[in-house]
Structures are given as C-alpha cells and as structure tokens.
Amino acid sequence: MPRIPHPEVDVPRQLPPWGLTRGGERPRLRSTAAALTSLTALAATGLVAGPAIARTTAGPCALERTEAHHSEGLDTWNTAYPRPDRTLDAVMVFLSFPDSPPLTDPDDLAADYFPATSDFFDRASYGKFALRPHPRREWVEMPEDSTSYAIERDWNASRRSAYLRDAVAAADPSVDFSRYDLVYLVADPDAPGVDSDATKVVNFDRPMRADGSDIRRIVTVFERHPPDRNVLAHETGHVFDLPDLYHRPTDGKGDWDTYVGDWDVMGSQFGLSPDLFGWHKWKLGWLDPRQVVCVSDGGRRLTLEPLSARPARGGIGGTKLAVVRTGRGSAIAIEARGAEGNDRETCSEGVLAYHVRNEEPPGGGPVEVVDAHPDAEACWGDSVYPPLADAPVGVGESFTVPDADVRIEVEGRTATGSWTVKVSAG
DSSP states (O other): OOOOOOOSOOOOSOOOOOOOOTTSOOOOOSSSOOOOOOBOOSSOTTTSOSOSSOOOOSOTTOOOOOSSTTOSOOSSOOTTSOOSSSEEEEEEEEEEBTTBOOSSOHHHHHHHHTTHHHHHHHHHTTTSOEEEEEEEEEEEEOSSOGGGGTOOSSOOHHHHHHHHHHHHHHHTTTOOGGGOSEEEEEEOTTSTTOOGGGOEEEEEEEEEEETTEEEEEEEEEOOOSSOOTTHHHHHHHHHTTOOOOSOOOTTSOSOSOTTTTTBSTTTOTTOSBOSOOHHHHHHHTOSOGGGEEEOOTTOEEEEEOBTTOOOOTTOOOSOOEEEEEEETTEEEEEEEEOSSGGGTTOSOOEEEEEEEESSOOTTSOSEEEEOSOTTOOOOTTTOSSHHHHTOSBOTTOEEEOTTSSEEEEEEEEOTTSOEEEEEEEO
C-alpha cells in the first residue's frame, strides 16, 4: 500500500531567532545573516497577493484568483511564486548528522530525483519549462544528531525551525543561495531520526535572507532510498502555487484519493496518469490561449488533442482544454487523456471532465474529477483509486455531468489520435 500523501506545511506563525552553535558562536553566513522569522501555516496571507477578486485578463472562462491558499483562479499570477515558464535553477543540498555516518553517496541520492523530475516537467510543459538541478557533491553535516530534531509528519514548530536554521547555516559556507530559484534540503535517509513521512514544502511568511537574496520557501526531503516515485514533482508543484488535490480525512483514516484518483501528480505521486491537469498547465503558462476553448450556452463541437501530446517543433498545437463556466467561482474543465508522455501508464483513455473551484483550499476539493462510469471500477492493484481509474468518456459514449447542465458526447477519433467531442451547455 502506498503511503499517504505529504502535507505541504503546518507550522505556527512565530519562530525563535538564531541561536548559538555548540561552540557558543552565532552562526555566520557568507554575506547576510539568515533570519528564520514568521513561518506561516497553509493559508499564508503573506504569500497570496492581490485582491480577493482581480480583473480577468485570461478570457471569460478563467476563474479569478482568490485569497484561498494556492487558489485555482488563474486570471492573474501570484508573483510570490516563481512561474515555471523559463529555465529555473535548483540547488540540492545533502544533510548528514553526527549520530549517523552516511551510507549513501550524494550522487546516488541525486540520481533518485534527477533527471526524472526535470523530465516530468519537460514533458508536462511541452518543453516550455526547464528545471535545472545543481546537486552538491558532498555531505553537509548538521550540528545536532538526527534524533534531536524530532522529525515527523506533523512536526513540532520549534524543532522544525531549528532544523531549517541549522541546515541553511551549515550549507551557507559552500552554497551561494543567491544563484538559485529553488532549494531542496535532502536529509540522509539512513539517519535514525529521519522520518520519510515528513517530506514537505515550508513556506515563509517573511522570507529568509541568505547571500543577499530572499528565500521564500524550501523543500525539505526526508525520503527513503529509493524514494516514492514522482514525489519531488509533487513537492515542486507546490513551489509553483499548485494545491494538494487529495482529500485528507479529518481523523487521518479513510481514502485520500477520492477527489482526483490517479489524475494529476498533485493528487497522488503514485498515480497512473500523473500529468498535470490542463487547468494547471493553463495556470502555469504552458497552454497558449488559443488552445483553450470557452464553451457558452448552446455548446459546440471541437477536436481535443491528447493533453500529453507534444506539438511539432515550433508549433503551438491544437485545442487542449474546453471550459464551461458554471458559476462565479466554478467551472467544468474538459480534456482528452491518452497513453503517452507522463500518462503512458494510464489505466484508461478518453475525455476527462472535472470541477474546478477557486475558493476551495488544498485538501478541500479545489478540483474534483467527474466519473463517467460511476458503477464501474478499473485497474485494481495498480490504480490509487479504482473507482476513478475509468472516469473518462470513451468513443461512442455520452455523459451528463451531475448537477450541471453540461453534456459530453465523444463522437470519434481522428487519424492523428485527437478526440472529436460535442459539448452541450446551458
């Protein structure tokens, strides 16, 4: 059974200032003393810029970005996050501990994540985004034993702050943080105090300062060796303002994958169809506006290219996403999913529909896949959630979205593998 997903962050608002090292000296960073002050919880108001409702600039079917953490509104970009529409550089620092000499070489750990993570985003973005890793070749030793930090999934805030403080201080003599857009801190997986359920992204309400630059967030990695597949792609998605799409039960028990199942890595890193939803590709700037069709009253016929299909070199590609606006803060998105690219292991192909809501927080259902076959399941033993593994509408099938006046009819496929679809709305 796969492990439950990682939370993004849950830390209190205030953290202590820099303390003393074992030798009684205050840590000294190469250019600027880092300040770990005011880490926030999930709904970090300092990270969600702009008014609750902003002027729409992306067309009539684009939902407005709201104050919800990682809002699915995409009319404007939240500039507190780096937008992955260019090459971004990521440093990967490997942390060891005095109580546990490392058993693995940093190069081997780096190979757990790269080039796989870069390849995932290259495929997902159609080559529009490059994640360029810079793994360090040596271990950086932390000042305290691994057990002293009490690392765990729902981590004590003071222990977490001490870990981050010590890690940046220990790495700074050999790492120029000003050169990088992303920071990955990878703990020795064999250290006794390292908990593989503690991997997450930590957001800073007030940025850390190191080497004259701001660090707004850090990805803390505590994975086993080898790690969960696609785990770093999932965590990196948070760095780009994407929400957790899984459902976290209030008691920690029950199924976590009821909202989106295998569809989109932000739901599960274990999914058979982990490519990002077309809505997310639109949000991140990977879809050209001409590839998004707004369906108004009366509906229309259209041809949908498989979401993972890469356009010819220099080309834009065809229509990837159809959107029906269902309310001020909601829409139904429609896209074709096929067995290629990041979805090459998909359980089923067809036209997938899902609800998008711009006010829902991570874990609250900002995206919910619509199951076109609610009385059937598929891919037991492989799918993270078999009831949704066969969610797409197939050729010759029609389906009406429950509680919405939207009907999808898949009429056929073209010679190039695109799907001909009639969408009726209103």
